[in-house]
Amino acid sequence: MTDLNINIERLCARLTALGEVGALEGGGNCRLALTEEDRQGRDLVVSWMHALGLQVTTDQIGNVIGVRPNAKGEIELPVLMGSHIDTVATGGLYDGNLGVLAGLEVIEVLNEQRLQTERPVAVAFFTNEEGARFAPDMMGSGVSQGSMDLATCLAATGIDGTTVGEDLQRIGYAGDAACGTWRASAYFELHVEQGPVLERGEFQIGAVTGVQGISWTEWTFRGQSNHAGTTPMNMRCDAGVVASQVVCFVRALAKQMGGSQVATVGAMTFAPNLINVVPNKVTMTVDLRNTDETLLQQAEQATVEFVQGVAAAEGVTVASRSLARFEPVRFDPQMVKLIESSAQAMDLGVHCLPSGAGHDAQMFAPNCPTAMIFVPSVKGISHNVKEFTSAQDIEAGSNLLLNVVLKTAQEPA
Numbered sequence: 001m002t003d004l005n006i007n008i009e010r011l012c013a014r015l016t017a018l019g020e021v022g023a024l025e026g027g028g029n030c031r032l033a034l035t036e037e038d039r040q041g042r043d044l045v046v047s048w049m050h051a052l053g054l055q056v057t058t059d060q061i062g063n064v065i066g067v068r069p070n071a072k073g074e075i076e077l078p079v080l081m082g083s084h085i086d087t088v089a090t091g092g093l094y095d096g097n098l099g100v101l102a103g104l105e106v107i108e109v110l111n112e113q114r115l116q117t118e119r120p121v122a123v124a125f126f127t128n129e130e131g132a133r134f135a136p137d138m139m140g141s142g143v144s145q146g147s148m149d150l151a152t153c154l155a156a157t158g159i160d161g162t163t164v165g166e167d168l169q170r171i172g173y174a175g176d177a178a179c180g181t182w183r184a185s186a187y188f189e190l191h192v193e194q195g196p197v198l199e200r201g202e203f204q205i206g207a208v209t210g211v212q213g214i215s216w217t218e219w220t221f222r223g224q225s226n227h228a229g230t231t232p233m234n235m236r237c238d239a240g241v242v243a244s245q246v247v248c249f250v251r252a253l254a255k256q257m258g259g260s261q262v263a264t265v266g267a268m269t270f271a272p273n274l275i276n277v278v279p280n281k282v283t284m285t286v287d288l289r290n291t292d293e294t295l296l297q298q299a300e301q302a303t304v305e306f307v308q309g310v311a312a313a314e315g316v317t318v319a320s321r322s323l324a325r326f327e328p329v330r331f332d333p334q335m336v337k338l339i340e341s342s343a344q345a346m347d348l349g350v351h352c353l354p355s356g357a358g359h360d361a362q363m364f365a366p367n368c369p370t371a372m373i374f375v376p377s378v379k380g381i382s383h384n385v386k387e388f389t390s391a392q393d394i395e396a397g398s399n400l401l402l403n404v405v406l407k408t409a410q411e412p413a
């Protein structure tokens with residue numbers, strides 16, 4: 001283990017500075033992918049990359065990678081640290097941002113120590129990890145690593161009607177570096193857990209074993225608008241009643257399945273959305289997740305069957321489209337062991353666990369040795385302006401990142 005340490009004051013100052021971009025009244029951030037706020041956040045992080053002397057490239061889906069050459073001045077196949085700096089609309093200071101800014105901090109320590117490494121070391125932020133404005137999530141890393149098609153993603157239309165390609169052009173991040181074949185020699189992502197497990201178990205570090213499967217579906221129900229007062233109950237085709245039953249069904253399904261099954265209806269819009277009109281159209285999203293692919297498919301199938309039954313009973317038609325679908329991912333056990341043993345060597349309490357959230361790391365796992373380090377989220381809160389992780393835990397996780405990245409970067413390429 002190295003006796004080097006990150007500079008926690010400097011890292012926290014960057015977290016605060018980035019947090020001021022898209023700051024919300026009362027705390028938190030809104031930097032939805034490819035908005036003006038995202039552009040400002042990108043520009044700030046790119047300026048820090050340049051200040052560290054990194055060779056900065058932007059690829060065709062807007063991913064930005066800053067590389068610190070190795071002792072021979074080479075930049076290919078770096079040891080890469082990364083995450084995302086786009087946020088949900090009620091984002092906190094740490095989701096994604098921590099992984100990128102801790103990567104910058106690790107590189108700054110290497111610069112301060114004038115340390116040369118066998119392999120290049122790099123830090124990146126990936127476009128549209130959240131998927132909140134443009135589906136699917138993990139878009140930039142997925143295109144970078146060849147599991148998503150560039151043209152399809154550039155054509156993706158967001159919740160406010162623009163396409164990814166248009167907005168990349170508009171914010172000036174439609175780069176020319178090719179996507180899909182670029183590779184790292186190893187990938188490390190430091191991230192807040194966003195759940196309650198580490199805090200409950202009083203662990204400082206999570207050695208992440210993998211990422212659970214994700215299924216996002218948009219459902220559209222069409223009935224018949226009618227007068228709320230004059231339409232007898234047995235003459236209604238009420239799209240809102242169907243949608244509402246689906247909300248309750250997926251909650252009950254997750255509770256009945258237990259285990260890691262979760263289900264969320266996060267977005268729903270009624271039309272015409274008026275007090276005295278029976279809704280003729282409802283669009284809603286269903287987010288289903290499970291660490292087990294077979295169980296996730298069962299949850300999907302049960303939901304389809306339920307939807308068809310209640311819609312038919314109400315005389316409502318159904319349309320659906322998949323917004324995202326990722327099978328569960330397992331990280332290389334040797335990399336998980338590296339995180340676990342390095343944390344133990346630093347006398348940090350460490351626990352192995354799967355990730356409930358999706359991450360850019362899952363796109364790298366098929367292509368190179370990949371590891372994630374979790375640090376605790378206070379009260380397990382995330383995707384919420386109250387998201388918080390202590391400086392002490394940030395320092396521990398970032399020093400662990402420094403250790404494992406330095407160890408890996410000193411191994412012959």
Ligand code: HGY
Nearest residue numbers: 129130131137357358
């Ligand atoms: O939805 C997710 O798990 C991630 O935040 N994109």
Ligand code: MN
Nearest residue numbers: 095096129359
């Ligand atoms: Mn994240």
Ligand code: MN
Nearest residue numbers: 088095130383
């Ligand atoms: Mn997130």
